[in-house]
Amino acid sequence: MSIDVETKKTVKSITEKYKYGFTTDIGSDKAPKGLNEDIVKLISAKKKEPKWLLDWRLKAFKAWKKMEEPNWSMVKFPKINYQDAYYYSVPKPKKKLKSLNEVDPAILSTYEKLGIPLEEQKRLTGVAVDYVFDSTSVATTFKDQLAKLGIIFCSFSEGVQSHPELIKKYLGSVIPYTDNFFATLNSAVFSDGTFVYIPSGVKCPMELSTYFRINAENTGQFERTLIIAEKDSYVSYLEGCTAPMRDENQLHAACVELITFDNAEIKYSTVQNWYPGDENGKGGIYNFVTKRGICRGNNSKISWTQVETGSAITWKYPSCILLGDNSIGKFYSVAITNNFQQADTGTKMIHIGKNTKSTIISKGISTGKGQNTYRGLVRMGPKATNGRNFTQCDSLLIGDKCGAHTVPYIEVKNQSAKVEHEATTSKISDDQMFYCRQRGLDQENAVSLIVNGFCKEVLRELPMEFAVEAQKLLGISLEGSVG
Amino acid sequence: MLKIEDLHVNVGDKKILQGINLEVKPGEVHAMMGPNGSGKSTLANVLSGRDGYEIVKGKISYLKENLLELEPEVRACKGLFLAFQYPVEIPGVSGMNFLRTTLNSIKKYRKQKELDGVNFLKLLRKKAKILKIDEKLIKRSVNTGFSGGEKKRSEILQMSLLEPKLAILDETDSGLDIDALKIVANGVNKLKNKNRSFLIITHYQRLLNHIVPDKVHILSKGRIIKSGDKNLAIELEKKGYEGLV
Numbered sequence: 250m251s252i253d254v255e256t257k258k259t260v261k262s263i264t265e266k267y268k269y270g271f272t273t274d275i276g277s278d279k280a281p282k283g284l285n286e287d288i289v290k291l292i293s294a295k296k297k298e299p300k301w302l303l304d305w306r307l308k309a310f311k312a313w314k315k316m317e318e319p320n321w322s323m324v325k326f327p328k329i330n331y332q333d334a335y336y337y338s339v340p341k342p343k344k345k346l347k348s349l350n351e352v353d354p355a356i357l358s359t360y361e362k363l364g365i366p367l368e369e370q371k372r373l374t375g376v377a378v379d380y381v382f383d384s385t386s387v388a389t390t391f392k393d394q395l396a397k398l399g400i401i402f403c404s405f406s407e408g409v410q411s412h413p414e415l416i417k418k419y420l421g422s423v424i425p426y427t428d429n430f431f432a433t434l435n436s437a438v439f440s441d442g443t444f445v446y447i448p449s450g451v452k453c454p455m456e457l458s459t460y461f462r463i464n465a466e467n468t469g470q471f472e473r474t475l476i477i478a479e480k481d482s483y484v485s486y487l488e489g490c491t492a493p494m495r496d497e498n499q500l501h502a503a504c505v506e507l508i509t510f511d512n513a514e515i516k517y518s519t520v521q522n523w524y525p526g527d528e529n530g531k532g533g534i535y536n537f538v539t540k541r542g543i544c545r546g547n548n549s550k551i552s553w554t555q556v557e558t559g560s561a562i563t564w565k566y567p568s569c570i571l572l573g574d575n576s577i578g579k580f581y582s583v584a585i586t587n588n589f590q591q592a593d594t595g596t597k598m599i600h601i602g603k604n605t606k607s608t609i610i611s612k613g614i615s616t617g618k619g620q621n622t623y624r625g626l627v628r629m630g631p632k633a634t635n636g637r638n639f640t641q642c643d644s645l646l647i648g649d650k651c652g653a654h655t656v657p658y659i660e661v662k663n664q665s666a667k668v669e670h671e672a673t674t675s676k677i678s679d680d681q682m683f684y685c686r687q688r689g690l691d692q693e694n695a696v697s698l699i700v701n702g703f704c705k706e707v708l709r710e711l712p713m714e715f716a717v718e719a720q721k722l723l724g725i726s727l728e729g730s731v732g
Numbered sequence: 733m734l735k736i737e738d739l740h741v742n743v744g745d746k747k748i749l750q751g752i753n754l755e756v757k758p759g760e761v762h763a764m765m766g767p768n769g770s771g772k773s774t775l776a777n778v779l780s781g782r783d784g785y786e787i788v789k790g791k792i793s794y795l796k797e798n799l800l801e802l803e804p805e806v807r808a809c810k811g812l813f814l815a816f817q818y819p820v821e822i823p824g825v826s827g828m829n830f831l832r833t834t835l836n837s838i839k840k841y842r843k844q845k846e847l848d849g850v851n852f853l854k855l856l857r858k859k860a861k862i863l864k865i866d867e868k869l870i871k872r873s874v875n876t877g878f879s880g881g882e883k884k885r886s887e888i889l890q891m892s893l894l895e896p897k898l899a900i901l902d903e904t905d906s907g908l909d910i911d912a913l914k915i916v917a918n919g920v921n922k923l924k925n926k927n928r929s930f931l932i933i934t935h936y937q938r939l940l941n942h943i944v945p946d947k948v949h950i951l952s953k954g955r956i957i958k959s960g961d962k963n964l965a966i967e968l969e970k971k972g973y974e975g976l977v
Contacts, residue, residue, distance in 0.1 A: 678820070679783070680820040681820050681822055683782055683783070683804065684816065684819070684820045684822070685822075685834075686781075686803070686804040686805040686808065687780050687781075687804055687805075687807075687808050687813075687814050687816075688808055688830075688834035688837075688890065688894070689805050689808035689809045689834050689835075689837045689838040689841065689894070690805055690833065690834055690837050691803075691805050691837075692805075694833070694837060698822075698825055698829075698830065698833055699822060699825065701824070701825065702822055702823060702824030702825030702873065702874075703823070703824055704824070705824040705825075706824075
């Protein structure tokens, strides 16, 4: 057998086994399948929510029933039967935990397999982690330290209990419950998520991080995240996901809302690695996410950095509403589609205030039969005097069965605004491959190196330890793309 | 080290190499000279394993193995290095990262200890200093926006870092000014030792003023028509290829 054939075989055997494909056996407490008012009420009751929140959920559910799945994106998938999924599941209730030693060892071992050094290592590196296991937080660290600064970092359900006034004030203020089909669904049935509040003048001293993980079969994941940065504050938040092997498609419709006041900044980074489906396009997560931030205050700033390597379908457009004067929005994205993965992702930069600035750097990589679409809107409102946008949109194709698409929308209603759009499409050349191989790199590593170079402008926006993880992920996601 | 026997190579329907015989022993420096289109670069590409060449006939053994059966990266890991005539740009990949990745890939293959960032940097600085190459070059993206001379210098630095057993220099001297030429020659001379061999492919004799070859071969129309010592290169310089063919 020639080495070439052997290499291909090895690569194939690797891609067949999704690296993070395993499940943890912990009995889950599920609501019955299907979606109706009673399920919404059950979720709310399980979480001991106040009436206003139940009412909000019910309003959303009512609105959702009248809505239709959007069909304007490039992604194609069989019709989802929303009545054939579970909308609530929670790991078996345990007594209140005082220390991590009390956490289910099965859960801890799951994280270990993922290579997530739980607690101690994280403590040493200064990262406080709020783990979301399925839908309920199992462990929160560093809370005391953060509390001293007045920072609230907790699960969403906990936030509802401890700070209902804040949640009531801001929930749905960026993404109204009527916003879109998936966001509205989320509003009705969201299970848990993260709540972060940074008080005026406080710079959060550590990266806040949440690892999400889908674990129970057929469970939709409806996370809800709300981050508020008061005047002169700063926070960097990391969200990372990995999911176990599944044959059936799983729906994931998360909502993330960010709010910044005068001179405040939120840096939101995501590494998304949900199960992408197998090499024949079977299985994989449907990831329909609504992420939006509003720069309410003057001189405030929101930046989204995302590395999207997973999911069978990715549908997300982390956006910025630049309301305050001189506010800044940034979007840095790497999206990889391999095998039958489809991604339709991009951003919306809505310039409302004066002297608002936005930057969009998007890197799309397609290989196998993957389809990658950048879809972005830059809108300069009538009052956005001296508004400024720069967009760079690069696509890299590996192989000849994949596709890259760029769909930019630009609306300018102010004469003084400037909008720039640059786009390129390229392929990894044979010369580049040969050069790398002549220096001792095999094909997989050569592609990984070249792709990492292609994505550098985005990867360097990630916090250090995340960047390393992201680079590894790019390599894993591209396995089987050459040869 | 390297033994080529009756090598015939086609590109498409075109016969490029038509019966090459060559033996390079450990520690030897061979110069392969010849006019444009004589098959010099084809030889370099076939040795390093580039696609697109049909081996019609012949054998190549390298360190007693059948070279033609090895993937390009395996050849590299076994110590075969090609300094490219046209080094390719890899935007976004810093030279530092590229070199460390390749060096560690080779070390891994050889079951040697891989270098961490700190030790790699020490090694790189040492090598750059010996070769009088500005280390700023390595901080930029691989070959991206490099001048011709910078590209060739970067190739020599890579060579010295990867410490090959057999280094093939494919017209590394072409397009270089005299200073750059000296750096390249200096690089080769510093690396010369009794176990390391060089195959230097060149048009001109001038590089051979700085690197003294053990053997000089003249390639014409896919065949080695004449072999000799360093004096052959001098003779060639006087008479031109026309005079020898």
